[in-house]
Amino acid sequence: DQQVKQNSPSLSVQEGRISILNCDYTNSMFDYFLWYKKYPAEGPTFLISISSIKDKNEDGRFTVFLNKSAKHLSLHIVPSQPGDSAVYFCAARANTGNQFYFGTGTSLTVIP
Amino acid sequence: EPEVTQTPSHQVTQMGQEVILRCVPISNHLYFYWYRQILGQKVEFLVSFYNNEISEKSEIFDDQFSVERPDGSNFTLKIRSTKLEDSAMYFCASSEGDRTYEQYFGPGTRLTVT
Numbered sequence: 001d002q003q004v005k006q007n008s009p010s011l012s013v014q015e016g017r018i019s020i021l022n023c024d025y026t027n028s029m030f031d032y033f034l035w036y037k038k039y040p041a042e043g044p045t046f047l048i049s050i051s052s053i054k055d056k057n058e059d060g061r062f063t064v065f066l067n068k069s070a071k072h073l074s075l076h077i078v079p080s081q082p083g084d085s086a087v088y089f090c091a092a093r094a095n096t097g098n099q100f101y102f103g104t105g106t107s108l109t110v111i112p
Numbered sequence: 113e114p115e116v117t118q119t120p121s122h123q124v125t126q127m128g129q130e131v132i133l134r135c136v137p138i139s140n141h142l143y144f145y146w147y148r149q150i151l152g153q154k155v156e157f158l159v160s161f162y163n164n165e166i167s168e169k170s171e172i173f174d175d176q177f178s179v180e181r182p183d184g185s186n187f188t189l190k191i192r193s194t195k196l197e198d199s200a201m202y203f204c205a206s207s208e209g210d211r212t213y214e215q216y217f218g219p220g221t222r223l224t225v226t
Contacts, residue, residue, distance in 0.1 A: 041219070041220075042219050042220075043203050043205075043217030043218050043219045044155065044203070044217045046214045046215070046216065049214060089155060091155075098143065098145075098160045098167065098168055099145075099157035099160060099168055099170065100147075101157070102147075102154045103154060104154045105154070
């Protein structure tokens, strides 16, 4: 059951540059998407969300883009900061329930 | 800032034993969830709970699992007879409302079954 996929297990970016994290999904019933950030020994922390009626949502340095036809979303972080180093999870929810389906995560390292 | 808390942070138990994982959700939240993450794998939904009953559960949440809100603040996950494959990080989450509300996660309980 791989309804949400994050194909890049890790990403390294120089401080100040843009970080782009990608996520693909297969279930056309998904209508709400979130990104969570997770530090070691902590629970996931909500970062940003997007509803399927939008194609972009921006919050400070974080922007999420949704391409419904491609079933693809991405998280852009600009400029990247060393404190952004964490594992980022993409999650999606179907219009039939409350449960989130998580991707496997992408470990982002921002190099000072 | 309000947060979800979980106890214990680490639980070691022998196979076949019962364990209870505890969570205190954010006080004004109405929806409660359990997720688990087996080491190296993705976070998986187990169950959601609203108005004192299970509202949704995954195929992982079989008869060995149960949830309870024994009082106005705690939310518990019980595993009746633990198996080795139950070893995982268990996350509790809560949300103010359903579907359009973000879920806030606790720090997790690491369960090790030996």
